[in-house]
Amino acid sequence: MATLHWFRNDLRLDDNPALQEALQGGELALAYVIDPAFWQEDRWGHRKTGPFRTRFLWESVADLQRAIEDVGGCLHILEGAPHDVLPTLMSDLGCQVLTAQAEHTPEELDAELAVDRAVASLGGHCRWVEGLTLYHLEDIPMSLDALPDIFTQFRKKVEKGSEVRMPHPAPESMTCLEADDLGELPDLASFLKRHGMALPVDDARAVLPFRGGASEARARLKHYFWDTEKLAVYKKTRNGLVGADYSxxxxxxxxxxxxSPRRIASEVARFEDTVEANDSTYWLVFELIWRDYFRFVAMKYGAKIFHKKALKPDSPNRGTQRHAFEAWKEGRTKDSFVNANMRELARTGFMSNRGRQNVASYLVHDLGIDWRLGASWFEHLLLDHDPASNTGNWIYVAGVGNDPRPNRKFNTRRQAEMYDGDGKYQTLWSGDALELDVR
Ligand SMILES: Cc1cc2nc3c(=O)[nH]c(=O)nc-3n(C[C@H](O)[C@H](O)[C@H](O)COP(=O)(O)OP(=O)(O)OC[C@H]3O[C@@H](n4cnc5c(N)ncnc54)[C@H](O)[C@@H]3O)c2cc1C
Incomplete structure (x- = not known):
């Protein structure tokens, strides 16, 4: 039986369980889909995927394409709704099975359902394979219904009762079915223009000149773990704001x-065996467990976490004060620490975890604005946007998620004193006015 593997948020050959499953079958074809839904405007008027994210995605797909070609395969690049373009390619190539990494949030699940139906109508079937998390869904020592609402309880249970599976190495060779026209990545500038956006401009103040792709990910890991051994001090530096290596x-x-998170965890273990094991090496994996936790919370609660009051129906009503919201986006609030972080985000597509907590708290608790507006702005800009982590963190800070403490309001002035005592960060990101023509 011939299988088509659809690359989604699994743009790698290494440790890719869905791809591994496709490789077990007979003949193989590979595809990436440029889905117009990613560039639609959301209900708050922000285009879901902004220029920084689009560029990172383009680079990631191009890198994947090169890696596939290096081992003898080829990647089809399709443009259109997945439920239209994937079944057509399957028919052209005679594929009966489609494999893809399973997603768990409403829009992504709707896309899966539509693909499922379209593939079934051709007599084929789909296999949605778990691959996003560190701990496999089947290995966590509880049902999703019994997932604790407190992170620490979850963490202790998985640390005690589960093992992280070993990562799979990348295939060394492959032969692929190939359509007459493989398609190609559109020119980035033209693509962005088509969606009313311009190419992103690099800012020399960015923590890193982030470039997409599995090769860049490996290079970053090599730098952070092996070349500089910054992993060994991660716990002390992780609340930093300036520079490439605080996190x-x-x-x-x-x-x-x-x-994959499993590849990172296995490299942490190798570092612990060969260099040093300490609270910093543990803490990096601890943070990956937070990432898992928000993913499992998304699986448990489905669409509920995206609602205004998410998991706390009795929480206060918050509004959409547009002027205050625009000022927050543009870094024009009364708070210079918040402003510096918002400028960094708009100019680079990245913001530290410390910054994110502060600006999110400020939006919700100081300005009284509905967290969903802030999450939508983050989605447009953040290079690392992930629907489960973004929503999970926002509802947590807004006090409508998984936090036993009723009030997560940060004292942003006090935070600025603690984490930017010399004002270096605020100075770095002060001054230039932002003219946002991003929607
Ligand atoms: C309001 C808000 C929104 C956020 N939105 C996102 C998002 O869309 N995508 C995203 O990946 N992270 C999000 N985070 C979490 C966190 O800020 C980033 O993961 C982190 O800043 C990324 O930098 P790093 O890779 O250097 O992290 P490190 O400190 O080096 O941590 C290593 C990895 O652990 C994971 N991690 C760390 N902290 C968290 C956390 N709080 N929640 C989930 N995973 C975590 C990330 O995968 C991260 O790459 C958000 C946090 C807040 C407060």
């Missing part, structure tokens, strides 16, 4: 699937 910066590559 791993793995998130954009994880969000696009350029590297």
């Amino acid at each position: 791993s910066k793995f998130s954009p590559w994880l969000a696009n699937g350029c590297i």
Whole structure:
């Protein structure tokens, strides 16, 4: 039986369970789909995928294409709704099975359902394979219904009762079915223009010149773990704001699937065996467990986490104060620490975890604005946007998610004193006015 593997947020050959499944079958074909839904405007008027994210995605797909060709295969690049273009390619190539990485959030599940139906109408079937998390869904020692609403309880249970599966190495060779026309990635500038956007401009103040792709992810890991051994001090530096190495910066590559969390964890274990095991090496995996947790929360609660009051129906009503919201986006609030972070985000597509917590708290608790507006702006800009992590963190800070403490309001002035005592970060990102022509 011939199988078509559809690359989604799994833009890598290494440790890719859905691809591994496709490789077990007979003949193989590979495809990536440029789905126009990614560039639609959401209900708040923001285009879901902004220029920084689009560029990172383009780079990631191009890198994947090169890696596939290096081992003898080929990648089809299709443009259109997945439920239209994938079954057509399957018919052309005579594929009966489609494999893809399983997603768990409403829009992604709707796309799966539509593909399922279209493939079934051709007499084929789909296999949705888990591959996003560190701990496999089947290995966590509880049912999703019994997933604790408190992170620490979840973490202790998985650490005690589950093992992280070993990563699969990338295939060394492959032969692929090939249509007459493989398609190609559109020119980035023209593509962005078609969607009313311009090419992103690099800012020298960015923490990193982030470039997409599995090779870049591997290079970043090599730098952070092996060349500089910054992993050994991660716990002390992780609340930083300035520079490349205060934290791993793995998130954009994880969000696009350029590297798997299991590969990172196995490299941490290798570092612990050969260099040093300490609370920092543990803490990086601890943070990956947070990422898992928000993913499992998304699976447990489905569409509920995307609602205004998410998991706390009795929480206060918050509005959409448009002027205050625009000022927040453009870094024109009364708070210079918040402003610096919002400028960094708009100019680079990245913001530290410390910054994110502060600007999110400020939007919700100081300005009284509905968290969903902030999450939508993050989705447009963040290179590492991930629907489960973004929503999970926003509802947590907004006090409508998984937090036992009723009030998550940050004192942003106090935070600025603690984490930017010398004002270096605020100075770095002060001054230039932002003219946002991003929607
Ligand atoms: C309001 C808000 C929105 C956020 N939105 C996103 C998002 O869309 N995508 C995203 O990946 N992270 C999100 N985060 C979490 C966190 O800020 C980023 O993962 C982190 O800043 C990325 O930098 P890093 O890779 O250097 O992280 P490191 O500190 O080096 O951590 C290593 C990895 O652990 C994971 N991780 C760390 N902290 C968290 C966390 N709080 N939640 C989930 N995973 C975590 C990430 O995959 C990260 O790459 C959000 C946090 C907040 C407060």
